[in-house]
Amino acid sequence: MTSPSRTRSAAPVCAVEANDSLDEALTRIVDRWRGPLVGMLRGWRVADPVEVAQDALAELWLGRARFRGRWDDEGAVGAWLRGIAWNLARSSRRSAARGPAGLDEADDRPHAGADASETVDQTERADRIRAAVDALPEDQRTVVLMCALEGTPSKRVAALLGITERAVEGRLYRARQALTETLGRSPERNPAVAQS
Amino acid sequence: MNSSNLIGLDEIADAFAPDHPEGGDFPTDFNEGVAARVRAREEAAGFEAGRGVETEETFFEAREQAVEAATPEAAHPGPAEALDRARNWAPRWLRRASAIAPTGAIKVATAKGAKGAGASLTAGPLVALAAVVVVGSWLLASALRLSDEQPEKAEAGKRSLWTSSLSPAVASTVLVLLLIVLSGSAGSHALLLAAAGSILLLGTLSILRVHFGTDATSADALATTLASFLGQVGFPLWIAGGHARVGLESLVGITVVLYGALWLGRHLTLEEAERLPVVRARRGLFLVSLIAGSGLLLFRYPFGRTDDSVVEWIASFDEPHDELLDWEDLQALAETLPADALQSLDRERLASLIQPGLGDLHPSVVEAASALELVPDERLKDDLELALDSLERSQRGSDLSRSNWTPAAVRLLVRRGDWTPADRAALETAMERDWPEVDRYGALREAEELLRLADVAGIAGFTARHAEDVARLLERRIVRCHPWLDPVSVAGFETEDQPGLAVPLWPVGRASLDSTVAGVRLMERLLSLAPERYAALDVDVAGIARYLDGEARGYVLMRDATYAPRAAGALRRLEAFDPEGARDRIARPLRLVFVLGAVLSVLLAVGAVARAGRRESVFSGPAV
Numbered sequence: 001m002t003s004p005s006r007t008r009s010a011a012p013v014c015a016v017e018a019n020d021s022l023d024e025a026l027t028r029i030v031d032r033w034r035g036p037l038v039g040m041l042r043g044w045r046v047a048d049p050v051e052v053a054q055d056a057l058a059e060l061w062l063g064r065a066r067f068r069g070r071w072d073d074e075g076a077v078g079a080w081l082r083g084i085a086w087n088l089a090r091s092s093r094r095s096a097a098r099g100p101a102g103l104d105e106a107d108d109r110p111h112a113g114a115d116a117s118e119t120v121d122q123t124e125r126a127d128r129i130r131a132a133v134d135a136l137p138e139d140q141r142t143v144v145l146m147c148a149l150e151g152t153p154s155k156r157v158a159a160l161l162g163i164t165e166r167a168v169e170g171r172l173y174r175a176r177q178a179l180t181e182t183l184g185r186s187p188e189r190n191p192a193v194a195q196s
Numbered sequence: 197m198n199s200s201n202l203i204g205l206d207e208i209a210d211a212f213a214p215d216h217p218e219g220g221d222f223p224t225d226f227n228e229g230v231a232a233r234v235r236a237r238e239e240a241a242g243f244e245a246g247r248g249v250e251t252e253e254t255f256f257e258a259r260e261q262a263v264e265a266a267t268p269e270a271a272h273p274g275p276a277e278a279l280d281r282a283r284n285w286a287p288r289w290l291r292r293a294s295a296i297a298p299t300g301a302i303k304v305a306t307a308k309g310a311k312g313a314g315a316s317l318t319a320g321p322l323v324a325l326a327a328v329v330v331v332g333s334w335l336l337a338s339a340l341r342l343s344d345e346q347p348e349k350a351e352a353g354k355r356s357l358w359t360s361s362l363s364p365a366v367a368s369t370v371l372v373l374l375l376i377v378l379s380g381s382a383g384s385h386a387l388l389l390a391a392a393g394s395i396l397l398l399g400t401l402s403i404l405r406v407h408f409g410t411d412a413t414s415a416d417a418l419a420t421t422l423a424s425f426l427g428q429v430g431f432p433l434w435i436a437g438g439h440a441r442v443g444l445e446s447l448v449g450i451t452v453v454l455y456g457a458l459w460l461g462r463h464l465t466l467e468e469a470e471r472l473p474v475v476r477a478r479r480g481l482f483l484v485s486l487i488a489g490s491g492l493l494l495f496r497y498p499f500g501r502t503d504d505s506v507v508e509w510i511a512s513f514d515e516p517h518d519e520l521l522d523w524e525d526l527q528a529l530a531e532t533l534p535a536d537a538l539q540s541l542d543r544e545r546l547a548s549l550i551q552p553g554l555g556d557l558h559p560s561v562v563e564a565a566s567a568l569e570l571v572p573d574e575r576l577k578d579d580l581e582l583a584l585d586s587l588e589r590s591q592r593g594s595d596l597s598r599s600n601w602t603p604a605a606v607r608l609l610v611r612r613g614d615w616t617p618a619d620r621a622a623l624e625t626a627m628e629r630d631w632p633e634v635d636r637y638g639a640l641r642e643a644e645e646l647l648r649l650a651d652v653a654g655i656a657g658f659t660a661r662h663a664e665d666v667a668r669l670l671e672r673r674i675v676r677c678h679p680w681l682d683p684v685s686v687a688g689f690e691t692e693d694q695p696g697l698a699v700p701l702w703p704v705g706r707a708s709l710d711s712t713v714a715g716v717r718l719m720e721r722l723l724s725l726a727p728e729r730y731a732a733l734d735v736d737v738a739g740i741a742r743y744l745d746g747e748a749r750g751y752v753l754m755r756d757a758t759y760a761p762r763a764a765g766a767l768r769r770l771e772a773f774d775p776e777g778a779r780d781r782i783a784r785p786l787r788l789v790f791v792l793g794a795v796l797s798v799l800l801a802v803g804a805v806a807r808a809g810r811r812e813s814v815f816s817g818p819a820v
Contacts, residue, residue: 030227034226042212051229053226058234062238090582133208137630144208150209151205180203
């Protein structure tokens with residue numbers, strides 16, 4: 001379709017794909033940023049990162065008129081989204097009941113995919129991983145969570161954090177190193193992981 | 197540790213899977229959640245119920261209206277404003293090309309363009325740019341080739357030489373255009389240097405081999421050599437990367453001078469002795485004046501040189517609240533003003549610019565505006581509550597998250613008299629914990645931010661305790677400035693995770709500038725804390741100053757793209773604590789070059805006059 005209106009609207013909506021409709025453009029934006037955004041909010045110890053991430057992406061979409069960059073410039077979109085997320089995270093923390101907002105806070109929720117056959121060892125292992133990630137320095141914790149959730153490439157993580165790709169890779173490596181050391185020292189180390 | 201032995205990201209993801217919404221597919225559920233929020237907000241805002249999303253036409257119009265509403269001055273932007281805004285997002289090579297070309301010759305596409313800003317270098321301007329380079333290269337090549345011939349032969353074959361210069365001119369054009377296109381990538385400037393250096397060397401050797409020592413034109417050979425030197429080295433460098441360093445006016449001036457010098461040099465070379473000596477003398481003096489004039493252009497004071505110029509710029513500042521970079525730059529520049537000048541700023545006007553968008557302010561803008569006391573306390577309550585909440589949690593056993601403690605929040609607490617020793621101690625502990633390792637990426641900027649926070653929070657001794665770390669940070673980064681390729685090492689901040697990796701020669705990115713600015717602040721602190729340690733570093737102040745000076749001069753050319761105010765602010769700081777005068781050190785080598793050029797030109801003029809006089813006495817004997 002090459003009508004003037006299509007050509008005209010494709011760029012400002014989202015340059016992910018020239019022929020996207022608005023719904024498709026929104027979906028593409030959300031698909032692109034969902035994983036790293038949730039991870040970043042977890043890294044910031046936001047109590048409900050998924051909710052806040054959904055709010056942030058909705059805010060990004062609704063406020064797109066004020067965005068002056070190019071939608072295919074991940075650095076520009078990432079910076080814009082980071083600012084929105086930061087403001088929402090701050091509001092979320094303010095309104096949330098005061099209490100520990102660490103990564104363990106979500107323990108009370110039902111585990112997706114948890115079933116009766118899940119072994120106690122696996123649960124304990126997951127708990128220990130969560131605790132170990134929680135103990136990482138903030139910059140490493142944030143990066144590892146951003147990369148881990150949906151296998152987000154380091155380039156996009158870097159765009160959202162406003163740092164270089166190499167920095168992301170460096171932090172990720174150090175984080176995994178620290179996690180391996182922490183978890184490896186424990187007597188209940190998971191043999192499957194040890195072999196990997 | 198082998199990376200294959202490290203814990204896998206999949207396992208980490210699995211461990212955090214419980215955070216996902218209960219049941220179902222996480223991505224699908226998440227996307228639906230976003231879409232539901234969008235629908236709810238749109239309906240609440242008065243969108244037509246059931247329509248879902250607006251049509252594309254309507255969306256585009258709404259977007260334009262929203263932009264106009266948010267930024268009154270953008271309602272009817274003039275061509276210059278539209279161009280500048282688009283330039284912000286254009287690729288570096290296109291910004292450079294559009295900056296080099298005459299105003300309006302290359303138009304960077306605005307948001308209405310089919311592919312967004314920066315994607316349309318249309319055929320016309322490209323041809324115009326190519327034509328400029330062809331003519332320039334043609335002139336250079338002709339001058340070089342003509343000088344390689346004996347004057348008599350050259351005169352005889354002038355037309356054919358000019359014609360035969362076309363091929364190298366075209367080749368040079370392709371090379372220059374290629375370099376401009378590549379100038380955004382690492383290493384392209386090294387290639388440029390090598391190419392220009394090779395041309396210079398070959399040209400000079402060839403000229404000297406033919407002419408030097410002959411009784412006819414040794415002075416002319418020198419003239420041509422000098423002109424070729426300036427032309428061959430200077431022109432491509434200025435074309436490809438110089439605009440950000442010398443400014444548009446200087447660039448134009450220097451280019452005119454170079455062409456003028458070449459033209460004069462060619463005529464000096466070819467002219468026969470029958471020309472009157474006075475003509476040559478006049479031309480020689482003209483050459484001197486041109487070179488001296490270009491020197492003056494080079495040393496023109498860059499943006500932000502004086503307090504008055506800073507105050508004047510702030511008085512004319514009229515950016516809306518969401519221009520993040522501009523507000524940060526404003527603060528960076530304003531804080532270099534003396535107290536009386538700072539107090540004289542029209543804060544009411546600035547506050548009226550920023551306060552309409554208080555709800556949407558980016559954290560960095562909040563901090564910048566808060567430091568200038570433009571943000572009301574109500575807006576800072578968010579920061580304050582977040583900080584206090586973090587403090588309360590830390591008292592219950594968690595670590596205090598330092599990232600929740602903004603200088604704005606601390607400033608507010610101090611102003612209200614609520615800043616207790618216990619708060620100070622908790623924050624100090626968190627800051628000590630977060631103090632970056634020297635080798636870590638971004639350590640320079642993080643360290644500088646922590647020291648600034650310590651100042652605001654009144655944590656005595658924090659800076660002094662970390663003085664040695666500051667020295668090591670500077671030692672590792674700032675000191676590595678190379679005397680000739682000055683900004684190279686400054687840009688090394690971006691590769692700290694990979695020491696030794698190649699970096700661009702002319703960084704124009706914000707990251708390198710921010711790091712440099714942070715480095716200057718740290719230098720200032722170290723000098724006041726441990727002068728002998730600072731002296732032992734032997735920081736290449738001139739190198740840093742040259743880089744900042746270039747960025748500051750860029751204001752003349754590309755206001756939005758070069759972060760000139762921030763660079764000018766850092767340069768002002770540098771000048772304030774550098775007793776020898778950073779700017780003088782920048783100018784010294786350049787001044788030396790132009791003084792030498794001027795002396796040579798005088799000698800040329802004198803030599804030409806003397807030689808012409810002798811020849812006249814020989815050839816103009818009895819006429820009959």
